[in-house]
Structures are given as C-alpha cells and as structure tokens.
Amino acid sequence: MVRRAEVFRSKQGINLLTGHRVESLDTGRRRVAGTTLDGKNFEQGYDRLLIATGASAIIPDLPGVDLPGVLPLKSLEDGRRIKRRLKTETVKQAVIIGMGYIAMEMCESLSALGIQVAMVKPNPVFMPWLAADLADVVRDEVSARGVKIHAGHKPERIEATGAGLKLICSDLELEAEMVLVAVGVRPASELARGAGLELSVADSIAVDRQLRTSNTDIYSAGDCADAFHVVTGSRTWVPLALRANRAGWAVADNVCGQAKTLDGVAGTAAFRVFDMEVARTGLNAAEAERHGFEPAEMTIESASRAHTYGQSNPIFVSAVADRKTGRLLGMQMVGKEGAAHRINAPAVALHLGMTVAQYTQLDLAYAPPFGPTWDPTLIAANQLMKKI
Amino acid sequence: MVRRAEVFRSKQGINLLTGHRVESLDTGRRRVAGTTLDGKNFEQGYDRLLIATGASAIIPDLPGVDLPGVLPLKSLEDGRRIKRRLKTETVKQAVIIGMGYIAMEMCESLSALGIQVAMVKPNPVFMPWLAADLADVVRDEVSARGVKIHAGHKPERIEATGAGLKLICSDLELEAEMVLVAVGVRPASELARGAGLELSVADSIAVDRQLRTSNTDIYSAGDCADAFHVVTGSRTWVPLALRANRAGWAVADNVCGQAKTLDGVAGTAAFRVFDMEVARTGLNAAEAERHGFEPAEMTIESASRAHTYGQSNPIFVSAVADRKTGRLLGMQMVGKEGAAHRINAPAVALHLGMTVAQYTQLDLAYAPPFGPTWDPTLIAANQLMKKI
Numbered sequence: 001m002v003r004r005a006e007v008f009r010s011k012q013g014i015n016l017l018t019g020h021r022v023e024s025l026d027t028g029r030r031r032v033a034g035t036t037l038d039g040k041n042f043e044q045g046y047d048r049l050l051i052a053t054g055a056s057a058i059i060p061d062l063p064g065v066d067l068p069g070v071l072p073l074k075s076l077e078d079g080r081r082i083k084r085r086l087k088t089e090t091v092k093q094a095v096i097i098g099m100g101y102i103a104m105e106m107c108e109s110l111s112a113l114g115i116q117v118a119m120v121k122p123n124p125v126f127m128p129w130l131a132a133d134l135a136d137v138v139r140d141e142v143s144a145r146g147v148k149i150h151a152g153h154k155p156e157r158i159e160a161t162g163a164g165l166k167l168i169c170s171d172l173e174l175e176a177e178m179v180l181v182a183v184g185v186r187p188a189s190e191l192a193r194g195a196g197l198e199l200s201v202a203d204s205i206a207v208d209r210q211l212r213t214s215n216t217d218i219y220s221a222g223d224c225a226d227a228f229h230v231v232t233g234s235r236t237w238v239p240l241a242l243r244a245n246r247a248g249w250a251v252a253d254n255v256c257g258q259a260k261t262l263d264g265v266a267g268t269a270a271f272r273v274f275d276m277e278v279a280r281t282g283l284n285a286a287e288a289e290r291h292g293f294e295p296a297e298m299t300i301e302s303a304s305r306a307h308t309y310g311q312s313n314p315i316f317v318s319a320v321a322d323r324k325t326g327r328l329l330g331m332q333m334v335g336k337e338g339a340a341h342r343i344n345a346p347a348v349a350l351h352l353g354m355t356v357a358q359y360t361q362l363d364l365a366y367a368p369p370f371g372p373t374w375d376p377t378l379i380a381a382n383q384l385m386k387k388i
Numbered sequence: 389m390v391r392r393a394e395v396f397r398s399k400q401g402i403n404l405l406t407g408h409r410v411e412s413l414d415t416g417r418r419r420v421a422g423t424t425l426d427g428k429n430f431e432q433g434y435d436r437l438l439i440a441t442g443a444s445a446i447i448p449d450l451p452g453v454d455l456p457g458v459l460p461l462k463s464l465e466d467g468r469r470i471k472r473r474l475k476t477e478t479v480k481q482a483v484i485i486g487m488g489y490i491a492m493e494m495c496e497s498l499s500a501l502g503i504q505v506a507m508v509k510p511n512p513v514f515m516p517w518l519a520a521d522l523a524d525v526v527r528d529e530v531s532a533r534g535v536k537i538h539a540g541h542k543p544e545r546i547e548a549t550g551a552g553l554k555l556i557c558s559d560l561e562l563e564a565e566m567v568l569v570a571v572g573v574r575p576a577s578e579l580a581r582g583a584g585l586e587l588s589v590a591d592s593i594a595v596d597r598q599l600r601t602s603n604t605d606i607y608s609a610g611d612c613a614d615a616f617h618v619v620t621g622s623r624t625w626v627p628l629a630l631r632a633n634r635a636g637w638a639v640a641d642n643v644c645g646q647a648k649t650l651d652g653v654a655g656t657a658a659f660r661v662f663d664m665e666v667a668r669t670g671l672n673a674a675e676a677e678r679h680g681f682e683p684a685e686m687t688i689e690s691a692s693r694a695h696t697y698g699q700s701n702p703i704f705v706s707a708v709a710d711r712k713t714g715r716l717l718g719m720q721m722v723g724k725e726g727a728a729h730r731i732n733a734p735a736v737a738l739h740l741g742m743t744v745a746q747y748t749q750l751d752l753a754y755a756p757p758f759g760p761t762w763d764p765t766l767i768a769a770n771q772l773m774k775k776i
Contacts, residue, residue: 230751340757347753348742348752361651365667365731366628366657367657371729374630
C-alpha cells in the first residue's frame with residue numbers, strides 16, 4: 001500500500017511531518033518530542049494523540065544477521081531490497097528462517113523464480129497452531145514442490161562464504177545466496193511503554209473497545225494495538241490487515257469526539273501456499289484449553305465439490321467446541337480450493353456465540369460446482385456433535 | 389444420486405415395495421392403497437407414515453409439448469433421455485423454456501457441446517428475484533457466450549417441422565431440434581391433499597419443525613414439504629438438496645419416536661452459469677416488503693482479489709436490511725469467482741437475526757489471493773449502513 005505525503009497535505013489539509021522521529025511522549029504536558037532527519041529537535045503538543053506505529057519485523061539476535069544478503073521482510077522497502085538483490089545477484093538457493101504466513105508466501109514466490117528454497121525454525125512442530133492432520137497436508141504440499149522443511153533446527157549463526165552465505169544450526173548447515181528472516185513481527189510499542197501506558201499481549205498497546213489507551217487522551221490503532229477476542233472475551237494481539245484498517249476508521253471517529261465501538265476479533269486468517277489454501281477462525285484445542293474451555297476436537301475430510309461433479313479436491317476441516325456449553329470455539333480448513341472463503345461462515349458463528357448444534361442447522365449454499373450437499377463445515381459440525 | 393433397491397432390502401432390512409403406486413391415503417384406518425405395475429390392488433397399514441414424494445417438473449399446458457424432442461428435466465430418467473437424443477439426433481439448435489437455475493445449467497451444458505441455445509420465458513424481467521444490477525451482469529455473461537435470451541415472450545405452441553421443431557410465441561418463432569422444458573417444479577402433494585392434510589406455500593405439504601403434518605401420525609420431508617423461513621418466521625417452500633437431505637435425517641429420527649427439531653431455511657442458494665457464480669440468501673427487497681419489513685437495498689461492486697494481487701474479477705453484492713430494526717434481511721452476489729462460497733457468511737448472520745451494524749464488525753478472512761481487505765459483503769454492509 002503506497003500513499004503519497006502530498007495527498008495528505010494538499011487534499012486533506014493534514015500537517016504531515018515526515019522525517020520526524022518521535023522519541024518521547026510527555027502525557028502530563030501533552031507533548032511529543034524527538035529529532036528530525038537533519039538532527040534538529042522538535043516538540044509537538046496535542047489535545048488527543050493517536051499512536052499508530054504498527055509492528056516491526058523481529059530480527060533474531062544471531063551472529064551474521066547483518067551480512068549482505070540476509071534480509072527481513074516486513075516493509076515495502078524490505079520488499080524492494082529483496083527484489084533488487086534477486087536482480088543484481090545470482091540466487092540459486094535461498095534459506096527462509098521462519099515458517100509463518102509470510103515465510104510461506106515468500107517460499108512460494110521464490111520457488112516460482114526457480115530458486116531452491118529451504119525453510120528452518122527451532123520448533124520441531126510444523127505450524128503448531130494448526131490441527132496436526134491439517135498441518136501434515138500443508139507440509140506435504142510444500143515438500144512436494146521441492147521446498148526443504150527443517151523444523152526443529154535452531155539457527156545459531158550466519159557466515160559469509162566465498163560464494164554466498166551459510167546458515168549454521170547445531171546439527172544442520174544450509175548454503176544459500178540469500179537468507180530471508182520471517183520469524184514474525186512485534187508491536188512498535190516502545191513509545192507507549194516509555195510513557196507508562198498499559199501494555200497487553202506480546203507487548204502490544206492495551207486499548208479499550210473504543211481504541212483508547214490507559215490514558216484518556218491517547219488512542220492507539222493498527223498492528224501496535226491489542227484487541228478483544230470475541231470467543232474468549234480476553235485481550236489478544238492479531239496484527240492483521242482487516243482489524244488494523246477497521247480500527248483506523250473507528251479511531252479517527254473517536255479522536256474527533258465520537259464513540260465508535262469495536263466488537264473484537266475472531267482470529268480469522270487465511271493464506272495460500274502453492275495450490276493449498278489454509279484458513280482458521282477462533283481457537284484451536286490448545287488455545288481453548290488455555291482459556292478454560294473443555295475442548296472437543298473433530299477433524300474430517302470432505303470434498304471441494306459434489307462427487308457427481310468431478311474435478312473435486314479434498315478439503316480438511318477441524319472444528320473445536322466446548323464440551324460444557326456446546327459452543328463452537330473455532331474451525332480450521334486446508335484444501336486446494338474453497339478453504340479460504342469457507343472460513344467466514346464459522347467466523348460469523350463465533351461472533352454470535354453459536355453452539356455446534358445451531359451450526360448443524362445452518363442453511364448454507366449448495367450446488368455441485370461449489371461443494372457437497374452438506375458443506376464441509378456442516379459435516380465437521382455434525383461429527384463434532386457426537387463428541388460433545 | 390442413485391441408490392439400488394437391493395441395498396435397502398438386504399442391508400437395511402427395509403421392505404421396499406417398488407412398482408407400487410400409492411393412490412389413496414385413509415388417515416382414519418391408517419392405510420394407504422394403490423395399484424402395482426401389473427395392475428393389482430394393494431393396501432398397506434401404518435402406525436406412522438412418511439410422505440416423501442418429492443417434486444415433479446411442471447409441464448406447461450402447451451400444444452405440442454408431447455412431441456418427440458420436447459423434453460422436461462427433473463429426474464435421472466429425463467437426463468438420460470436428453471443424453472440419448474443428443475447422441476441419436478443431430479441437434480444444432482436447442483430452445484430452453486424457462487430461465488431458472490436448471491435452465492441456466494442446461495444452457496451451459498448444451499453450449500459446451502457446440503449447440504446454439506435460445507432461452508424463452510413470458511416474464512420480461514430476467515431473473516426477477518435477483519437485484520436488477522446483478523441480473524444484468526448474469527444476462528451479459530450468458531449473452532456474451534452466444535446464448536439468445538428472449539424474456540417476455542409467452543410460448544403458445546410447439547410444432548413439428550420437417551427438420552425438427554418450432555416454438556411459436558405471439559411475436560417470435562424459434563426453430564430447434566430440441567426443446568427443453570425447465571419452468572420449475574411443483575410439490576407432489578396430491579396424496580396429501582386427497583387425505584385432507586394441510587397444504588402450504590405452492591401447495592407443498594405443511595409440516596411443523598419436527599416434520600409432522602397436520603395429522604399427528606403422518607410426517608413429510610423432502611421437496612414435497614414446506615419449511616419455516618428463519619428471517620420471516622413464515623412458512624416457505626424451498627425445494628433444494630440440503631434442506632431435503634437434512635429433513636430426511638431428522639424425520640427418520642422422529643418417525644422412530646425422537647423429537648429432532650429443524651430451525652428452518654434461509655433461502656440460501658447458488659448456481660454457476662458459464663464462468664459466473666450467482667448466490668443468494670434471505671430476502672430480496674420485494675420479498676422483504678411483502679413480509680412487512682421496510683427494506684433498504686444497497687448494491688456495490690468490489691473485487692474477487694486484492695488490487696495488489698492482480699488477476700482480479702469484479703464481484704457484485706446486493707444487501708437488504710430492515711430500516712425499522714436495522715436487521716440484515718438478505719444478500720445476493722454475482723461474480724466470476726468466490727460468489728458462491730461468500731454467501732455463507734451472510735447466511736449464518738440471517739440465522740441469528742444479526743443487524744447490519746453487527747455485520748460490519750465481523751472478522752472475516754483476508755489475504756490478497758482471496759479478496760480485498762474488506763470482504764465484499766462487509767463493503768456492502770458498510771454502505772448499507774448509510775441508508776438505514
């Protein structure tokens with residue numbers, strides 16, 4: 001997403017000060033202060049302040065992580081740097097540290113360029129947040145595309161070799177001309193912390209449902225701020241685009257004196273890696289247990305289309321419910337088509353606290369090109385009923 | 389769907405009497421009676437009776453409708469007859485009477501065989517149940533594929549010509565080697581009517597939420613029976629596969645003495661014609677008005693993928709809400725990808741009586757290959773908020 005500074009200034013009348021790094025926040029005097037790019041100090045007062053500092057890529061504390069050819073991926077500039085390097089250097093092999101959404105998308109993009117990709121991370125469990133059977137399906141797909149997955153290997157250092165780079169783990173060495181670092185992001189909450197604002201999950205900035213921080217004059221929105229989870233009611237931190245965008249709209253209203261309230265997030269997310277769609281909403285069994293539920297879990301295999309239609313692909317659904325209340329707590333899906341869009345129906349159900357029994361009664365769309373008569377999520381709910 | 393009679397008899401121990409036409413139902417004596425294929429009379433008593441007679445194709449009262457080459461499409465046998473005719477005769481042109489789901493699917497199948505297809509119906513409005521802008525998109529797609537659409541022409545008779553058939557309307561004549569009749573279905577409720585059971589919308593058999601008819605010993609399920617609509621609370625008749633299948637499971641339990649209750653239908657449906665997906669759930673504006681709501685309607689154009697991703701197709705969403713209560717009443721969608729699966733999120737919302745304001749807060753999945761940051765249904769809901 002690119003927005004030009006002139007538009008803010010000329011069309012919206014906003015005094016946009018680029019090149020001004022805010023370094024401190026004085027909540028008593030209601031002023032921020034910092035340094036400009038040319039080294040001058042500045043101060044700026046406020047009646048209301050919005051902290052929208054986003055998140056920044058986590059760079060592991062790894063010897064050699066600052067070598068040329070070792071690149072994080074978070075900002076537009078990071079992306080440009082990777083593209084430039086792919087143009088100017090010969091990259092035959094790449095190593096990606098991390099196996100999250102971004103790592104998977106990069107792995108697909110690099111593979112499409114004919115680059116041999118290896119992925120590495122310390123945790124031996126591939127996609128631990130995904131039901132084990134579903135994670136296996138994704139892992140098989142990624143491996144089948146020639147990507148080497150090394151889960152359970154902790155990177156220890158990166159060395160420059162004559163030809164390029166070497167990533168060294170305790171029991172594994174990987175040669176590459178490029179090492180991408182995609183181990184996640186952390187909220188850019190240093191300013192808020194320095195000013196004594198309340199922090200939340202993963203050091204995100206705690207905000208109420210109107211995006212107000214623990215200081216009544218200060219709001220926060222975007223990847224730096226937390227959110228309430230509609231299933232648990234607890235604070236959570238989900239740095240994803242829709243929440244950030246929605247919070248941006250709401251906080252603008254609220255800074256201007258309105259009282260727009262946000263319900264919260266369901267933890268709905270989707271990504272694609274090669275031909276495989278992966279989607280989730282709500283809690284998995286482990287998360288459900290941590291939040292005091294008594295989870296029952298059911299994983300089913302269904303089909304992306306009616307069997308009479310042909311051209312069908314398997315689709316795997318895992319559903320989690322609370323044994324005590326019968327409430328649906330989450331669903332996950334993996335499949336070659338239709339997994340991402342299908343996750344939205346259970347997401348709506350979570351917002352309203354639907355039980356699995358209610359879910360089984362839903363009138364979802366059926367036509368042979370789009371799925372079996374019983375939508376895969378209905379089949380999962382029907383089977384889950386037998387466990388609760 | 390094909391099920392062999394032997395399986396019912398040998399594996400399930402069901403005394404399956406094929407070739408027995410039931411012609412009367414004596415609710416006082418609890419007996420059905422009729423004639424076998426070889427002309428013998430039979431009677432069969434019951435403690436509980438299930439009427440699952442389905443629906444049958446409507447054949448318009450049209451001179452020439454019984455000519456060879458004029459074919460309805462409802463049963464497996466109808467399908468086989470069409471296939472046989474396509475093999476044994478040279479069919480270069482086909483006329484389809486009707487423009488519903490089945491007519492559209494047939495139009496695509498015949499076009500794929502290189503047959504020039506014309507479609508005709510009396511109502512000048514193409515897909516009157518669909519928001520006008522959305523109907524135009526579908527009509528343009530079908531026309532662009534070379535199908536001739538003649539809406540507003542009432543078929544008057546079919547004549548045999550030397551070469552084939554001629555469908556004659558007041559101001560239009562269409563030549564063809566095959567005329568398909570796909571003007572809809574009606575519930576096969578004659579037996580129920582004859583026995584004095586209460587009938588419902590479109591002469592379907594009225595059943596309660598446990599699939600019981602107005603006679604306590606008699607149940608009905610499938611395309612012959614009605615259902616409650618989750619938005620209106622009123623009786624409706626939606627002869628679609630999921631409801632029929634779900635009612636079949638529930639009624640089996642209830643005939644055996646359980647009390648399985650069905651919530652009802654949302655009128656969710658989807659079909660594909662050529663590359664266009666069409667989907668709906670709930671009420672359109674006219675239906676909403678008829679049921680005493682004060683409908684506000686909003687149609688938006690969005691995209692099937694994020695604009696940064698490329699390869700995107702337009703997706704059109706129409707949303708209807710009640711001005712009095714703010715409640716979401718229905719949504720419709722048309723687009724080249726992702727329309728059918730996307731309809732399920734608003735379908736869930738309808739089951740729980742969600743308001744449009746609540747809908748705008750939903751945490752739906754986002755990733756560039758699957759849609760814009762704000763799902764098209766969220767954009768429609770956001771825009772609809774301005775009208776209510």
